[in-house]
Amino acid sequence: MPLANTYKLLLLLSTLLLSACGQYSQPTQQYEHAVEGAFSAEISQNGDYSIISSIRHGISLWDNRNNKLLFNWYHHKGQNNDVFIVRLSANNNVALSASRNEFALWDTKTGKSLGFYKVSDSPIRDIQLSENGQFVVYGQVNGKLVHINLDTGRRLEAPLHREKINSIDMSNNGRYVLSGGNDHLAFLWDTDTAQVVKSFEFKNRISMVRLEKNGRFAFIADTQKASQIWDLKTGKLRSTLIYHARQSIFSSVRFIKDGQYLLTGNATKKVVLWDTKTGLAKQDWLVTPRKETRPKTAVVYSATLWSDSEIVTESSAGLLETWPLAPL
Numbered sequence: 001m002p003l004a005n006t007y008k009l010l011l012l013l014s015t016l017l018l019s020a021c022g023q024y025s026q027p028t029q030q031y032e033h034a035v036e037g038a039f040s041a042e043i044s045q046n047g048d049y050s051i052i053s054s055i056r057h058g059i060s061l062w063d064n065r066n067n068k069l070l071f072n073w074y075h076h077k078g079q080n081n082d083v084f085i086v087r088l089s090a091n092n093n094v095a096l097s098a099s100r101n102e103f104a105l106w107d108t109k110t111g112k113s114l115g116f117y118k119v120s121d122s123p124i125r126d127i128q129l130s131e132n133g134q135f136v137v138y139g140q141v142n143g144k145l146v147h148i149n150l151d152t153g154r155r156l157e158a159p160l161h162r163e164k165i166n167s168i169d170m171s172n173n174g175r176y177v178l179s180g181g182n183d184h185l186a187f188l189w190d191t192d193t194a195q196v197v198k199s200f201e202f203k204n205r206i207s208m209v210r211l212e213k214n215g216r217f218a219f220i221a222d223t224q225k226a227s228q229i230w231d232l233k234t235g236k237l238r239s240t241l242i243y244h245a246r247q248s249i250f251s252s253v254r255f256i257k258d259g260q261y262l263l264t265g266n267a268t269k270k271v272v273l274w275d276t277k278t279g280l281a282k283q284d285w286l287v288t289p290r291k292e293t294r295p296k297t298a299v300v301y302s303a304t305l306w307s308d309s310e311i312v313t314e315s316s317a318g319l320l321e322t323w324p325l326a327p328l
Contacts, residue, residue, distance in 0.1 A: 027287075027288065027321035027322055027323055028310060028322045028323060028324060029320075029321065029322040030288065030319055030320070030321045030322075031064075031067045031319070031320045031321075032318060032319055032320075033050060033052050033054075033060065033062055033314065033318050033319065033320050034052055034054035034055070034056070034057060034060070034318030035054075035056055035057075035318065036054070036055050036056055036318070037054065037055070037290060037293075037316050037317055037318045038052050038053060038054045038301065038314070038315070038316055038317075038318045039053040039054060039055070039081070039083065039084055039316075040052070040053045040083070040084050040085055040086050040301055041053070041086065041301040041302055041314035041315070042086050042087055042088055042301065042302045042314070043064070043088075043302040043303070043304050043312060043313075043314055043320075044088045044090075044092050044304075045088075045090050045213070045254075045304060046092070046304075046305075047064060047065075047304050047305060047306045047307075047312050048063070048064055048065055048092060049061060049062060049063060049064060049070075049088055049092055049108065050062045050064055050302075050314050050320060051086040051087070051088050051095050051097070052086065052314065052318070053081060053083040053084065053085075053086050053097065054081070054318060055081065057072055058072055058073055058074040058075075058077075058081050058083075059072065059073040059074065059075075059081075059083055059086060059095075059097045059106075060072050060073075061073075061095060061106075061108060061111075062320070064312065064320060067320075070108070070111070071106070071108075071111040073095075073097065073104070073106055073111070073113075075097065075099060075102065075104060075116075082099040082100070083097045083098060083099050084098070084099065084100070085097070085098040085103075085124070085126065085127055086098075087127065087128060087129045088108070088129070089129050089130065089131055089132060089133040090130075090131035090132075090172050090213060091131055091132055091133075092108060093107070093108055093109065093132070093133060094106070094107065094108065094114065094129060094132075094133030095108050096127065096129045096136070098124055098127045098138070099124070100123040100124055101118065101119050101120065101123060101124070102116065102117060102118050102119060103116075103117050103119070103124065103127055103136070103138070104116045104117070105133065105136075105150070114133075115150070119138070119140070119146075121140070121142070121144075122140040122141045122142035122144065123140060123141045124138050124139075124140060125138075125139050125140055125141055125164060125165045125166060125167075125168075126138065126139045126165060126166070126167050126168045127139075127168070128168055128169055128170040128177075129170075130170055130171075130172060130173065130174030131172035131173065131174070131213070133150070134149060134150055134151050134174060135147065135148065135149055135150065135170065135174030135191075136148045136150060137168060137170050137174075137177050137191075138168070139161075139165030139166075139167075139168040139179055139181075140164075140165060141164045141165075142159075142164070143159055143160065143161030143162055143163055143164060143165060143181060143183070144157055144158065144159045144160075144161075144165075145157070145158045145159075145160055145161075145165070145168065145177060145179055145189065146158075147174075147177060147191045149174075156191055156194060158189060158194065160179065160185075160187050160189065160196065161179065161181035161182075161183050161185065161187075162181075162183040162185075163181055163182035163183040164181060164182050165179055165180070165181045165182075166180055166181055166182060166205065166206055166207055166208075167179070167180050167206065167207065167208045167209045167210075168180075168209065169209055169210050169211045170211070171211055171213060171214070171215040172213040172214065172215075173215075174191070175190065175191055175192055175215075176188060176189065176190060176191070176197070176211065176215050177189045177191060178209045178210070178211050178218055178220075179209060180206025180207070180208070180209040180220060181205070181206055182205045182206075183205075184201060184202045184203065184204060184205060184206065184222070185199060185200065185201055185202070185206065186199070186200040186202070186206050186209055186218075186220045187199050187200075188200075188218065188232065198232070198235065200220055200228075200230070202220070202222040202226055203222065203224070203226065204222040204223045204224045204226070205222060205223045206220060206221070206222055206223075207221055207222060207223045207249055207250065208220075208221045208249075208250045208253055209221075210253040210254065210255065211255075212255040212258070212259040213255070214258075214259075215232060216231070216232060216233055216258075216259050217229055217230065217231060217232060217238065217255060217259040217276065218230045218232055219253055219255070219262060221241075221248070221250055221253075223247065223249065224246070224247045225243075225245075225246065225247055225248070226240070227240060227241040227243075227248065227250075228240050228241075229241070229262070229276045229279070238276060238277065239275075239276060239277060239278060239279035240279050241262075241274055241279045241281075242278075242279045242280055242281070243281065248266060249266060249267065250264050250265065250266055251265050251266055251267050251299050251300050251301065252264060252265035252266075252271075252300045252301055252302050252303055253265075254302070254303060254304055255276070256304065256305050257305075257328060259276060260275070260276060260277070260328075261273055261274060261275060261276060261282070261328065262274040262276050263303040263304065263311065264303075265287075265299075265300025265301070265302070265303050265313070265315075266299075266300060267297070267299045267300075268297050269286045269287050269288075269289065269297055269298050269300065269315075270284060270285070270286055270287075270300070271284060271285045271286075271287060271300055271303050271311070271313055271323075272284045273311075273325075282326075282328075283325065283326055285311070285313070285323045287300055287313050287315045287317065287319070287321060288315075288317060288319055288321060289317050290317045290318070290319075293317070298315040298316045298317040298319075299315060299316040300313060300314075300315050301314050301315055301316065302314045305325075306322050306325075307325075308325075308327075309324065309325050309327075310322045310323060310324060310325050311323050311325050
């Protein structure tokens with residue numbers, strides 16, 4: 001074979017291998033949302049909005065489609081910002097911000113405060129908001145879950161965990177709560193009946209849990225290599241994520257495409273798209289760290305679909321970035 005043709009063949013094979021691995025190193029768009037990096041961030045389910053907690057700007061709400069800052073909020077103006085969790089309701093009408101001992105709700109259309117709540121008995125570890133902002137649930141260091149109906153004032157407490165809670169999630173309708181803790185246990189809890197629907201026992205501490213928002217699937221990961229997707233309708237294990245690392249700690253997890261796929265992020269820049277049926281990785285990306293940071297890394301805080309051909313990410317670098325997505 002002539003040398004020129006050999007070179008062309010090798011170039012073609014390299015391109016195909018890169019496509020098969022699915023890694024993209026350059027974003028299609030990049031916007032700065034926090035000038036010195038972010039403490040936390042979340043992108044709305046449809047990608048339209050981002051909420052960010054940062055050093056310089058307190059809590060910021062952004063219109064992502066127009067790259068426009070909508071509001072800046074503060075728990076205590078003039079004091080250091082200690083908000084480490086931010087959430088957006090699925091209908092994009094309500095925002096939530098939380099520190100270890102308080103949380104606040106905000107109207108995303110007017111910017112007005114909807115309420116400010118103190119939590120004094122034990123620090124907040126994680127907190128979630130229902131689709132319409134009617135329900136809030138938080139998990140605490142003392143292992144307790146607290147579910148609140150903000151319209152009626154109904155408050156339900158469940159001391160399910162023997163040790164501190166690390167991660168929780170809630171179905172869109174606010175009824176089901178999934179929690180995981182240092183006691184190696186995860187619980188699916190029905191807040192209507194106050195009963196545990198299903199429990200899951202792992203060999204190590206649970207580090208991350210997520211629900212498919214219609215309640216069909218659950219993702220549960222421990223601090224080592226068990227990262228499982230459960231079909232809650234059948235009660236059976238759907239798949240286990242397959243990766244070569246000894247362990248993987250996820251900083252961001254979201255079901256997309258009605259639970260067919262999972263988008264995960266970690267503390268070393270990486271975003272991965274997984275097939276929830278097989279547990280296999282389909283594509284991956286590396287978010288951009290800030291130029292001045294050492295080492296050159298970033299925590300992925302949130303990822304979701306931007307369009308049929310792109311995903312969008314927010315990271316500790318304070319950057320919103322969009323990335324090419326191969327056809328699913």
